[in-house]
Amino acid sequence: MSYVQVVNIDKSFQGRQVLKGIELEIKKGEFVTLLGPSGCGKTTLLRIIAGLERGDDGKIIVNGREMIEGQSKKEQNIGMVFQSYALFPNMTAFENIAFGLKIKKVPSQEIRKQVEEVMDILSISGKENNYPHQMSGGQQQRVALARALVVKPDLLLLDEPLSAVDAKVRESARILIRDVQKKMGITTIFVTHDQLEALVMSDRIVVINGGEVMQYGTPEEIYHNPTNKFVAQFIGTYNFVPGGLVGFTDKDAEVCIRPEHILLVSKDQLAQIGETDVIKLQGTLENFYILGNTARAEVVAQGRTIIVDHLNRFEGSRFALKEEVGLVIERKVC
Numbered sequence: 001m002s003y004v005q006v007v008n009i010d011k012s013f014q015g016r017q018v019l020k021g022i023e024l025e026i027k028k029g030e031f032v033t034l035l036g037p038s039g040c041g042k043t044t045l046l047r048i049i050a051g052l053e054r055g056d057d058g059k060i061i062v063n064g065r066e067m068i069e070g071q072s073k074k075e076q077n078i079g080m081v082f083q084s085y086a087l088f089p090n091m092t093a094f095e096n097i098a099f100g101l102k103i104k105k106v107p108s109q110e111i112r113k114q115v116e117e118v119m120d121i122l123s124i125s126g127k128e129n130n131y132p133h134q135m136s137g138g139q140q141q142r143v144a145l146a147r148a149l150v151v152k153p154d155l156l157l158l159d160e161p162l163s164a165v166d167a168k169v170r171e172s173a174r175i176l177i178r179d180v181q182k183k184m185g186i187t188t189i190f191v192t193h194d195q196l197e198a199l200v201m202s203d204r205i206v207v208i209n210g211g212e213v214m215q216y217g218t219p220e221e222i223y224h225n226p227t228n229k230f231v232a233q234f235i236g237t238y239n240f241v242p243g244g245l246v247g248f249t250d251k252d253a254e255v256c257i258r259p260e261h262i263l264l265v266s267k268d269q270l271a272q273i274g275e276t277d278v279i280k281l282q283g284t285l286e287n288f289y290i291l292g293n294t295a296r297a298e299v300v301a302q303g304r305t306i307i308v309d310h311l312n313r314f315e316g317s318r319f320a321l322k323e324e325v326g327l328v329i330e331r332k333v334c
């Protein structure tokens with residue numbers, strides 16, 4: 001049975017529809033990411049799931065009970081961390097984290113034990129007496145997360161909680177959140193517009209555009225089998241090449257080819273490769289740049305620019321700009 005059910009949610013602001021017939025099912029313990037461009041409706045959907053906002057139509061069911069605006073968040077034991085993590089500035093890290101337990105009137109011995117435990121999991125032990133302004137952005141973010149986790153929520157809602165930290169901390173924070181979430185088995189809904197973040201962290205990803213679900217699937221499915229052009233373009237990079245469907249008359253189509261599925265070779269190498277199972281193209285190398293562990297080449301062939309990625313194992317390009325090069329595409333990836 002699904003732990004969270006989003007049933008046909010519509011929402012408009014000032015006559016403009018921002019969510020259209022959203023349907024989702026989330027299993028207990030799952031980590032699901034709402035992914036889409038800025039303004040597509042992710043935060044609005046999360047707020048409706050949290051019961052902070054009401055849909056114009058449809059309903060949200062959490063653990064078999066319908067969410068009613070304004071009252072169910074506490075009853076349902078939902079934890080939330082927002083983009084601006086809003087710690088209490090006049091409280092220490094310990095006091096910030098202990099806040100929810102104090103409200104619940106948990107005995108102070110027990111509070112100390114639970115706060116220490118969650119600080120240990122999040123590697124912020126030793127910061128107990130620091131005020132927010134005495135901690136880095138990343139540490140503050142962890143305190144905010146600890147504050148949400150310490151009450152052991154049944155459902156954790158995270159709205160771009162890593163937006164304030166630098167790229168390096170962000171990388172380790174992703175893994176940390178995922179580890180903690182798995183360890184504690186908390187059903188989590190995470191909002192981001194960062195496709196890499198979604199691919200790294202999620203059990204399943206909901207790709208949203210213009211208030212509609214474009215695809216709902218595992219990172220593997222979303223990356224390797226996008227069901228429409230929006231998803232293909234939004235996740236990773238694709239080359240779109242006009243073509244036709246063999247066996248269908250007058251049926252134009254576009255072929256999508258990932259840059260990592262194309263091999264860049266010299267003109268001489270191209271001549272030595274047979275035609276079986278591959279498509280061969282010749283073109284001019286117009287651009288070459290390093291992305292990190294991969295390097296990207298832009299080759300103009302038959303009047304269009306084709307993007308090719310390959311492992312960046314060698315210093316410098318084996319090819320010179322403006323050089324004639326070959327491209328090899330396996331037929332089975334087309």
Ligand code: ATP
Nearest residue numbers: 013014018036037038039040041042043044045193
């Ligand atoms: P971002 O990644 O930029 O945070 P998002 O995908 O989370 O974007 P939402 O914040 O859900 O998008 O906003 C969806 C649309 O609804 C936007 O066009 C936004 O301007 C509009 N919107 C959101 N909240 C309100 C509101 N309270 N009143 C009017 N319009 C709103």
